[in-house]
Amino acid sequence: MSSDVLLLVDHRAGAVEPTTEQLVAQARAIVAQAGGGCVAALLLGGEGDGLAEQLAGAAPDRILAVEHPLLADYNPEAWCRVAAEAVRRLEPALFLCAHTFGGMDVAPFVAAALPAPLLPNCLELAVEGGVLAAERLAHGGAWQTRLVLEWGGTVVASVARRGGGADSRGPAPGPPAEVERLAIDPGALGVRSDVLEIRRPAAADVDIARADVVVGVGRGIGDASHLPAVEALADALGGVVACSRPLVDLEWLPYDRQVGASGKAIQPKLYVACGISGAAQHLAGIADAQTVVAINRDPSAPIFRVAHYGVVGDLLELLPALTAEARRRRGAPAG
Amino acid sequence: MDALVCVKAVVREPPRLRDEGGVPVFERARAAPFVLNESDAYAVDEAVRLRKAHGGRVTAVTAGPLASQDVLYAALAKGADEALRVDVREAEPLAVARLLAAVVARGRYDLILTGVESWDGLASAVGPALAATLDLPFASSVNAIELRDGEGRVLVTRELGGGTFQTLALPLPAVVCVQSGICRLSYPPTMRVLQARRRPPRSASPESLGVEPGAPAARLAGAVPPRSEREPELLEGAPDAVARALLDRLERVLASP
Numbered sequence: 001m002s003s004d005v006l007l008l009v010d011h012r013a014g015a016v017e018p019t020t021e022q023l024v025a026q027a028r029a030i031v032a033q034a035g036g037g038c039v040a041a042l043l044l045g046g047e048g049d050g051l052a053e054q055l056a057g058a059a060p061d062r063i064l065a066v067e068h069p070l071l072a073d074y075n076p077e078a079w080c081r082v083a084a085e086a087v088r089r090l091e092p093a094l095f096l097c098a099h100t101f102g103g104m105d106v107a108p109f110v111a112a113a114l115p116a117p118l119l120p121n122c123l124e125l126a127v128e129g130g131v132l133a134a135e136r137l138a139h140g141g142a143w144q145t146r147l148v149l150e151w152g153g154t155v156v157a158s159v160a161r162r163g164g165g166a167d168s169r170g171p172a173p174g175p176p177a178e179v180e181r182l183a184i185d186p187g188a189l190g191v192r193s194d195v196l197e198i199r200r201p202a203a204a205d206v207d208i209a210r211a212d213v214v215v216g217v218g219r220g221i222g223d224a225s226h227l228p229a230v231e232a233l234a235d236a237l238g239g240v241v242a243c244s245r246p247l248v249d250l251e252w253l254p255y256d257r258q259v260g261a262s263g264k265a266i267q268p269k270l271y272v273a274c275g276i277s278g279a280a281q282h283l284a285g286i287a288d289a290q291t292v293v294a295i296n297r298d299p300s301a302p303i304f305r306v307a308h309y310g311v312v313g314d315l316l317e318l319l320p321a322l323t324a325e326a327r328r329r330r331g332a333p334a335g
Numbered sequence: 336m337d338a339l340v341c342v343k344a345v346v347r348e349p350p351r352l353r354d355e356g357g358v359p360v361f362e363r364a365r366a367a368p369f370v371l372n373e374s375d376a377y378a379v380d381e382a383v384r385l386r387k388a389h390g391g392r393v394t395a396v397t398a399g400p401l402a403s404q405d406v407l408y409a410a411l412a413k414g415a416d417e418a419l420r421v422d423v424r425e426a427e428p429l430a431v432a433r434l435l436a437a438v439v440a441r442g443r444y445d446l447i448l449t450g451v452e453s454w455d456g457l458a459s460a461v462g463p464a465l466a467a468t469l470d471l472p473f474a475s476s477v478n479a480i481e482l483r484d485g486e487g488r489v490l491v492t493r494e495l496g497g498g499t500f501q502t503l504a505l506p507l508p509a510v511v512c513v514q515s516g517i518c519r520l521s522y523p524p525t526m527r528v529l530q531a532r533r534r535p536p537r538s539a540s541p542e543s544l545g546v547e548p549g550a551p552a553a554r555l556a557g558a559v560p561p562r563s564e565r566e567p568e569l570l571e572g573a574p575d576a577v578a579r580a581l582l583d584r585l586e587r588v589l590a591s592p
Contacts, residue, residue: 012495074501076493077472080463101495104459105475111429112464117552118429120458134553137561139361139455142349144561147553193472194504196490201498209497213589237589249516256498262476262514264497270588280457291588293581294567302561309584310567311577321574325582 003034003127006064006092008083009043009055010100012074013200016054019098019161024058026125026159027096033127037093040064042086043179044079046072056176063179064090070186074102077193080109082186087114089182091154094125094132099158099261111156117149119157127151136160141280141302160280161265162287201256206240208257213239214268214289216259218282219246220275220296220315227252229319230274236326242266244282260285275315278303336391336484338382339442341435341449341461342410344369344403352558359557369399371406374450376413378513380521381480382448383414389482391445392416396438398423398431404536411531412523418536421544427551428456432464437544439469439508446489447510451476462512473510474503478517 005027010017024039031037041060045051047067055063064086070078083106087095095110097103099121111118119125122134123144132151137144137160149155201207208214215234221227227241234241243253245260259266260282267288274295276282283306286292294307295318304310311318348367353360371379382393395410397403398421407418421434439447447469452459459475466473478500479492489509492502505511523531541548568584570577 012499074495076474076503080467084467099459101476105463105473108428108432108458108460108463109467109473111460112432112467115429118427118458118460118464119553120428120460133556137457138558139349140347141457141561143352143361143558145558146556148556149553192506193474195501196504197502198495199500199502205498245515251516254498255494255500258498262494262496269591270585291585292565293585304567305561305563306565307567308565309581310569311581312569312571313574313577317574318577321578322581325575325578329582329586 003031003037003093004040004090005030005037005094005096006040006042006087006090007060007096008098008103008106009041009051010098010102011045011051014049014051016051016058017098017100019100020055021058022162023096023098023159024060027060027094030094030125030127034093038062040090040092042083044071044082052179060177063177064182065179066182066184066186068186070191073195073198075191075193075195076105078186078189078191080106081189081191082184084110084113085184085189086182087154093151093154095154095156097156097158099160103158107156107158114154114156116154116156119147119149119155122157122159123162125157125159137280161261161284205256208240208242208259209264209266211240211266212268213237213270214242214259214266215239215272215274216242216244216276217247217274218244218276220277222275222316224250224252226316229316229323233272233319233323233326236323236330237270237272239268239270244276244279273303273307274319276303277301278306336385336389336445336482337443338385338391338393338446338448339439339444340375340378340382340393340395340410340415341447341465342375342379342395342397342406343372343450343453344397344399344406345372345453345455346370347454359555361555361558369403369405371409372450372453374452374513374515376409376450376520377515377517378448378450379410379413379415381513381518382446384518385446385480385482386414389484394419394442394444396421396435398426398434400424407536408528408531411534412528413521418534420536420538422538422540423548426548427553428458428460429464430548430551432461432468433546434541434544435461435465436468437546438539439465441544445484445507446482447471447508449510449512451512451514462510466510469510471508471510472505473512474505475512476514477511478514480511480513480517
């Protein structure tokens with residue numbers, strides 16, 4: 001059997017996501033461990049949207065494209081059906097997706113449609129003597145498990161987003177791969193879902209993904225009435241306020257302030273996590289933060305596993321103290 | 336509108352790792368209760384909300400051992416009309432999807448709801464796999480559902496991350512995986528939970544559903560506590576002293592361009 005890897009190019013709003021480069025690096029590692037094979041990128045999109053050129057840096061061996069109006073906007077069912085058809089035809093040893101919004105739809109759908117074994121939301125995949133091994137988090141992040149399966153036919157896997165994608169790239173790329181068209185007609189696959197609308201955050205809104213300093217707040221803040229203290233610290237540090245999932249569910253802060261797998265991935269110079277325990281889904285969003293400060297009452301909170309500086313204590317006492325000290329240093333009046 | 340809500344029983348207390356003749360096995364902490372997985376709890380409440388507006392019945396189903404039945408009582412207390420348990424031990428997401436697909440095929444449902452992710456498995460796989468198995472349209476990470484039963488379709492708004500949303504129209508029947516936060520969670524009074532416990536759920540075996548359980552494709556080879564990426568420098572003392580110490584250390588970070 002070949003050890004060819006087919007990976008799904010992750011893109012949104014006309015831009016290839018950094019996770020794609022991570023997928024290529026993961027695919028290269030697998031192919032090398034398996035003793036050779038081809039790394040092909042499956043590119044689903046509208047006609048002439050210029051995505052293939054953006055793949056030059058990631059440097060897959062082949063770019064296989066299906067371009068169709070049905071694929072221009074992300075239509076989950078269309079993507080799933082086309083991906084399943086491509087995997088059926090190409091029979092790769094591994095079909096690899098990023099565990100982001102698209103890949104979370106496509107990987108399990110394709111696995112069930114084929115059917116093929118599924119290794120979902122993996123941290124790392126490796127080949128060892130005909131066995132495919134996956135490291136993944138389970139039980140709310142309390143355990144990192146190792147799953148193995150006999151690698152006999154196509155396997156589907158999704159890989160969690162992680163930081164530092166560009167560093168893990170392999171040898172310098174050769175000339176960019178030619179784009180090959182896959183003769184799959186999405187219109188003939190019985191897609192029944194319609195995309196009615198896509199709503200993007202307004203340009204004027206605060207973009208936590210671009211901020212140098214982000215102060216994140218979680219359920220540990222206790223009550224919405226304490227949020228101004230977090231705003232004050234963010235302001236004193238010249239940063240913006242972000243949050244973990246529970247605060248969005250409670251409607252204390254809007255969706256575009258959420259950091260994590262189901263929110264935004266941020267890359268600030270400084271991230272201050274206030275009352276955030278550090279669920280796997282949140283940590284996925286701060287992998288690229290350069291310096292992490294964790295303030296939490298619970299010393300065993302997973303957030304301390306990724307923090308450079310930790311403070312175990314009462315947020316409501318620490319926030320005003322930190323704000324006053326930050327203001328003092330910036331020469332602004334304390335208070 | 337008849338809805339099937341697929342729910343998972345999870346144990347919030349991490350399991351212990353046991354060695355069974357060289358084979359690692361997870362063992363549920365003794366007396367740790369099964370609870371309704373969070374996004375599945377939202378799915379039940381959302382189904383009950385839709386039923387109140389559109390009529391019909393809400394059936395809750397779980398695939399798990401007898402002890403996991405507690406989450407079906409929780410679903411009944413939330414307002415589900417009936418409950419079914421498929422009797423299996425822990426199963427892979429794709430195997431669960433096959434079992435649930437057999438349950439769907441034996442009933443008549445307009446909407447099949449489930450949560451987007453389980454707290455313990457973190458795979459987000461059952462919903463899309465169920466849709467693929469049944470060849471139905473689906474949407475995941477959904478945080479608004481508008482049922483247009485007159486038109487035979489449902490409009491759903493789903494997250495695409497970072498504050499981007501997408502509205503999809505799906506013909507019924509459809510599979511919809513809901514995000515936490517889609518509605519307000521209900522917390523039924525104890526009395527209602529006790530009443531629910533007098534209504535034992537139906538149960539079905541994989542064989543009675545015509546599903547071969549089959550061996551799992553992947554096996555557990557080991558587990559470790561997630562490794563720490565860093566050993567943080569812990570700052571201790573009075574809040575003012577901690578603030579000074581921390582900002583001393585952050586000076587360079589904050590000053591760099």
